[in-house]
Amino acid sequence: MGIALNTLLILLTALAIPGVINRTRALLAGRKGIPFVQHLRNVNLLLHKGSVYSTTTTALFRIAPAIYIGAAIVATLFIPVADLNPLISFEGDMVCFAYTLALARTILILAAMDTGSSFEGMGAAREALYGALIEPALMIAFATLAMFCGYTSFADIFAQEQSFNLNLTIVMFLVAYLFIRITFVESGRVPVDDPRTHLELTMIHEVMCLDYSGIDMALIHIAGWLKSACFAMIAANAVAATFCFHWWFATPFAILLTGITIGVVESTQARNKLVRNTTFIVTISALAALIFFLGYLLQLDINI
């Protein structure tokens, strides 16, 4: 029962975040904006369409979306929603989670190179670089959680509400902040990438999907939402663990925290110059290392 609810809630989070982002943007731009469920309608439309394939592509290109969304779904199943239990859980599943997502990224990069288009090759090169740079941040963030809680499985880390503890609160809030920043990179939002642009030369994620259409495109969109939901939920869990560890708090919190943050940033800030992205992402890794050491010191109960 708990597991089914857990899966449903994370799915709900995945479907709701893009809607919150769009509504936030519309509100801040002073526009009426698109309806909350417009992204679902768009994907529904795509799901009802067939795909067109370029003659230069091979079978790899055709199976890539299936593997991509498959990996994203598996990754999602590792994530608990506060006090609920995820479907899959074992010792060290956080590492498995990270590399399932890496598999998703790899297959999309290979598919993009398969088209032979110079645009997509460019996008693939960028995605590979940023993927490699964000990996340390992700692993160090997980390590911080593991070190502080003493477990290497999401389900165990977020198993019960901790009694109030200032040290824990500090670390958990910092980890939540870290995951929000990672979300910007992983889901290709401003300031790293711009999902709305039509300029192929500046794209990262979008340019890798230029040759996809119809149902394949829909699967890639959904997989992207699932990825964002995973990180949003980890961030929400980290905050919830400190004072209100219930699924009815963590779910709306994950949706609003990520949706509004991304919406506000996308409304008020310009995108990075591409070369500055490297700095942006390495900074996240540096921040992760800093939080790790802070967590380590706090665990030793050093007074600060």
Added chain:
Amino acid sequence: MDYYITDNLSGAIPLKEIPEVEYAALYDDLKERLKQDSVHVAHYFATPDGNRLRFYIIILDDSKHSILVASYAMEYYDDVALPSLTALHPAMHVFEREISELYNVEFDSMPWNKPLRFSFDRRNRNSTIDNYPFYTIEGESLHEVNVGPIHAGIIEPGAFRFICNGENVLHLEIALGYQHRGIEHEFISTNNRLRQTLLAESIAGDSAVSHATAFATAIEKLCGKNAPDNLVIERCVGLELERMAMHIADTGALSTDVAYQLGQVACEALRTMTINTTQAWCGNRFGKGLIRPCGSNKPLTAEKVEMIRKNVNEIARRYSEVVDDICSSPTLLSRFEQCGTVPRTEIYRIGAVGMAARAAGAKRDIRASHPYGCFADKISHQSIKEHTGDVMARLMIRCREVAQSASYIEQMLAAYHPTAIPQPDYDIKLNPEAMAISLLEGWRGEICHVAITNIDGEISTYKVKDPSLHNWLALAIAVRGEGISDFPICNKSFNLSYCGHDL
């Protein structure tokens, strides 16, 4: 060297008075003369004259505010190679390429002898746009990225070939000609003046008022009739409104390209307000139908004057808030500053004109150097200049020129008293065997129309020059050494016209 010297306010030039010189003399003179920054060539073209090919060159001397005209001729099928001026002054490349493409005139040691726009009446029909000779560089670590000719979004066609080393652009070559409609030929294939006016309005959709004004001025010069004062004011108001609308639109477009939503939505709204003002005046948002030779169908009334003044003030006020926002946003500054730089020396060398030139501190502004209309007497125009020549400088030129244009419109309309303006005259006789040169500063830069009449007083040659013709090369220079992902904002910061180039 013997030149016919005139200025932008004088009437048509009788063809007989334009001196015909030897090419060698012209070459020697231009070799030295064009070294001055204040001198540049407004137009240089060849046109059949009986059984000869006659070349006209129109030189602008900004410091003396004068226009110098000279000509030379050669036999139609002469195959003597002329020494190339491009080799000395790269700014001449567009003109020599056009002449060479149309009439097979050979220019000796011409460094970049490539087709310009693949005119339908080009001499060598085997040279087609599909086999454009792109420049290539060999290298293990280099790769080519081809963009276009069909682009994402609703822009015109044009092929861009980048040679990149990783993310960095080593070289960009721009192949144009896809939009060629034979507009110059259309002008002479009809004697219907209204039809010609409509053609002028459609040379470049974003400069409809500018090109129509240039055409109307050329016609008025050819018939020796000065436009009444109020008509001159109305045209200047139309021109400045067009400048405001396009500058605001480009501010919005630059914001869109760096994903800055606030700037985008604010500018889109203001641009709509500006073009709606034009629409409320003349019925068309782009000012089509506003400018007609020797008169106007849409004279300003007292109510319209009030409406324009009110809207323009409102737009200027709200736009200045957007500008403040942009200038105080570090994320935007880090995108725009030191990106796509074209230094002043390079601007002069390649002959860039208009706001792109002023962004690098170059003095290229027809309103100041060759004043016309209200700029000749009522307004003393101070050119706005920036110095860095980067995307930010081009954006700041736009921001400041919007405010300046708004103040000019206010100044012109505050003193405006509506009087009867004649209806356009489409049947007026033109002086035979004369040349009219009409120069003005469109929002993008220098627009030059040249009309030549034959012995019957019909237009026998009509040459159009949109500033895009020169500035496309500036864009290619701007992206050298930049990341390829910054190409879109460099491109938007120039916002050049494909059809203005292709004609």
